Amino acid sequence: MEESYKQYVVPGGLTYAGKATSPKAYSGLNRVKIAWLRGSDPSVVKAKVYWNNFADSLSVDIPPSGDTISVTIENLLEKKYTFTIRTYDGKGNSSIPVEVVGGSYGEKYQAQLLTRPVNSNVLNANGTLTIGWGGADESNGAYASEVKYTDVSGKEQHKIFSVKSLVSEIPDMKPNTNYQFRTIFRPDTLSIDNFYTSYTDGSGLFSFNKKSWKIISYSTQHSDGDNAVINFIDGNEATRWHTCAGCSSYPHFATIDMGVERTITQFGVWRTTFETGGDDRGPDKFDFLTSADNVTWVNQGSFNFNRLINGEQRYSLPNKPKARYFKFVGTQGPQSYMVMGEISTYGL
Template structure:
């Protein structure tokens, strides 16, 4: 009797299992689900209103195509996958400027698909362009045979990575030099005398960007002439002692002084500078000796090509109570190798002066 009971239980169990099988049979795929190799290590390369998607092909030999989706699957592009090659790339053009989520699926010839792969990127355009700030030139110094550009801060956090300088070379050809944004100063050794240069800053929105963005070209301001090779070839007087030498007025240091001879000189006081080469002069800057108010009240500037014929550049007022340099434009922009400073009036019979600078091309 007990054996009959066990037989009955076994029959019920087998019947129940068969019923379960029929319930899930519709969800079972014969031989299992086949997935193709997914996009391996995909990357988005941002660009100007475009983006390049790339990934490693992988080892699946049956891959035939891929499909890239964006804008929540409302836009897509089909990408053929060649039988050979390590990397698959596709350029999506006409992308409005914004951030994107891209999804990649691969397919084989039988319609099998891969697990989707999602990656994030962006397209850049006019909004990003409008945010770019050109790196400024804080000071440009013209030496006898070279130009030195001292740069201000670069907007590295926004993607600035280099600055381009366009100028006319000694041979008369246009040249463009590129300097890294990390450089504090840059030099040009073959710039044609009497010319200026233009500069712009280059940006990459991110390290993988395929497009470079540029600021507009800016024209350099007049160069500060380096006094390294200047010589004073004539002067009215100087008080005894090295601290009073007339050459101190062209050493680039307002803290040193030219002191005319006390008790043995009177206005007008003068000195003549030979700059060594001919320049086009646009302005002068005059400094009193730091914290010393015994400078002149008025002065005159003259320029010359040959140290024989002189051109009057004007008579000017000077505020001898401030340390800051005071700039004086020379509208005629004379070409000159020599210039002459003449102190006309002041509070004492002698003069004390700090420094003089000249600017131009």
């Protein structure tokens, strides 16, 4: 009766080493880390990890202590792998095979990563930079933004901000300097490596926060409230500064104290949208003047303004003046009075 299977019977039975327990594969940059729990078999002294259908393998010595065994397989092509783990005791008996699936990431993954954009840079009077972030490619593994800058002591700093944050603050950036930023990715939750986009320069055209700004002089205003000159710097193009109708004429001006000296590289002007569709009673031409002390003024130029369109109209200042004060002077327009919406300055 035993004749049909007798040749397959091993006297005393087969001895198996304790198998790898709860293995996991951790992805990385052209590498994968394999880790598993030691298990309860003290006779296990070695393990072997196979991949590519057993064409490639790596031996691992099992130390006499420790709860976790791990090995990192380097120089892998970018693809998914099935890894097979066998453990061995001192007599050469092997365990039953245990499989775990993991992947290696490389140039293909790196090439599709997108830097999270910066929507705004606002610098307040105390020198704190507030960065407003755009959307991050979280579906591809984006989890943080890194900002590199020089602090007030001259040291290079790196700060990491979660992609869940819509705004980030840098309170100690050195004045008149720029910053760089990049996005950090993890392709999956078990990745042992981060992936980075290339650094991108901050715009260098920081929008100056207007909360500390003051109107220190002006030509006229039609009345307080809806027509007040303070509306010219309230951050809302839907409000208006309306000079006195019937009792004023060009030039019309407003002088603004930013509270701190800045390097101004650009400024922007809006017509008001207080009226439905926009108000065309702005100037056709204006001057922009700057001063460090509100005594000596430099005219940075005469500029054309399109009073027939909504939205910000930006103007560059090639001289990049350092100034605490600036003056907007409407010089020519269709009426004797003038109506404006908003003004902003940008720079370092």
